[in-house]
Amino acid sequence: MKVGIIGQGYVGLTIAASAARVGHNVVGLEINHEIAKRLALGESHIEGIKSEDLKEFISAGNYLCVENPGELATAEIVIIAVPTPLDGDRKPDLSAIYSACDIIATNFAAPVLVINESTSFPGTLRQEIAGRIFKTSGVNHLYAVSPERVDPGNQTWNTKNTPRLVSGLDDEATTKAIDFYSSFCDEVIKVSSPEVAEAAKLFENSFRQINIALVNEFAQISHTLGFSAREVIAAAATKPYGFMPFSPGAGVGGHCIPLDPSYLAFVAERAGVPATFIKRANEVNLAMPSFVAQRVVEGSGGNIKGKKVVIIGLAYKANIADTRESPAEAIIEILRNQEAIVTWHDPLVSSWRGESSDEISGADIAVVVTLHDVISVDEIVKTAYVFDCTGKIPGVEGI
Numbered sequence: 001m002k003v004g005i006i007g008q009g010y011v012g013l014t015i016a017a018s019a020a021r022v023g024h025n026v027v028g029l030e031i032n033h034e035i036a037k038r039l040a041l042g043e044s045h046i047e048g049i050k051s052e053d054l055k056e057f058i059s060a061g062n063y064l065c066v067e068n069p070g071e072l073a074t075a076e077i078v079i080i081a082v083p084t085p086l087d088g089d090r091k092p093d094l095s096a097i098y099s100a101c102d103i104i105a106t107n108f109a110a111p112v113l114v115i116n117e118s119t120s121f122p123g124t125l126r127q128e129i130a131g132r133i134f135k136t137s138g139v140n141h142l143y144a145v146s147p148e149r150v151d152p153g154n155q156t157w158n159t160k161n162t163p164r165l166v167s168g169l170d171d172e173a174t175t176k177a178i179d180f181y182s183s184f185c186d187e188v189i190k191v192s193s194p195e196v197a198e199a200a201k202l203f204e205n206s207f208r209q210i211n212i213a214l215v216n217e218f219a220q221i222s223h224t225l226g227f228s229a230r231e232v233i234a235a236a237a238t239k240p241y242g243f244m245p246f247s248p249g250a251g252v253g254g255h256c257i258p259l260d261p262s263y264l265a266f267v268a269e270r271a272g273v274p275a276t277f278i279k280r281a282n283e284v285n286l287a288m289p290s291f292v293a294q295r296v297v298e299g300s301g302g303n304i305k306g307k308k309v310v311i312i313g314l315a316y317k318a319n320i321a322d323t324r325e326s327p328a329e330a331i332i333e334i335l336r337n338q339e340a341i342v343t344w345h346d347p348l349v350s351s352w353r354g355e356s357s358d359e360i361s362g363a364d365i366a367v368v369v370t371l372h373d374v375i376s377v378d379e380i381v382k383t384a385y386v387f388d389c390t391g392k393i394p395g396v397e398g399i
Helices: 010-021 033-040 051-059 095-107 124-137 171-182 194-225 229-236 260-270 276-299 327-337
Strands: 002-006 025-029 063-066 077-080 113-116 142-145 164-168 188-190 308-312 341-345 365-368 385-388
Touching (some): 002 010, 002 095, 010 063, 077 095, 095 124, 113 124, 113 171, 124 142, 142 171, 142 194, 164 171, 164 194, 171 188, 194 229, 194 260, 260 276, 276 327, 276 365, 327 341
Parallel strands (some): 002 025, 113 142, 164 188, 308 341, 365 385
């Protein structure tokens, strides 16, 4: 089956590789010229997709990366896999989805199956995607949704063994979407409507956002009261029922937890229902970099002006290079505003905002935001003052 995928980032390329691996003919559309050029040569730009696999798919004729939307026109299935960020007011930004819709409306004169994998609020497939495409083209495409569940760097759960939710606007779309995903997913679960599938994705990550915010707030409480939040969490986790441990940290990062709950809050408030838990969780997690910076200043004698600070781990989680929404960014900005000389050390991140990874040695202060396996703890603890946000370095201050 010929499959067109709009967007070749973490989601789109992962699905492209999964589909190509089982013999589908995949054409991936990527508007970033540099990324498209690399992918055309079989060079992966994300964790979890090996370049040698891409080269094999290209050689077999099962994968092609293009920059011209017209080259998607012969696809039988078109998947939307584009970013859904927040705008400056932390409201949903569907501009990339709308662009994908316009590509489909312009290039497909006959009906195809359109699947949305991009995370968005309930009603997006029915109202925003199907409605927009039909208004422009007048073509009655089939529509389904299957929200992505990509976890960069996860060595246990992947596209094949992670259960996948699917629902279409009608039975035919649902059946065809299930048939497609069943070709490379072990378990495909049909839900009653696209809105259920869309809401499930948002609720999954709202659950995580709220629980992370709870332990982050508890970490602040426990610090003030003079005991270890991590020890309390470990003690509570000895209860064999009714408790699920989460760990505090410098905030939340990536493209899911910091963003998805705001999509749910948006649609809730639009319907007249206040999303109070989600709002408070956002506030707590967004404030954690300030709490970290405050603790670092307090632990360094109350003044960091002119001191050399190295941020350890720029990526948002361990053992990946993804810096999207990383709390390290806010910590760097806050400390620089206090006139510290701030650099960062992350062997997995080649460059960031025109800067490169620096050495740990020579710093007065080390702030550990993310601890990759390749980073030397022995080197970190040589620094005069260490603040650890991960809880993995014994004998130093931290959250």
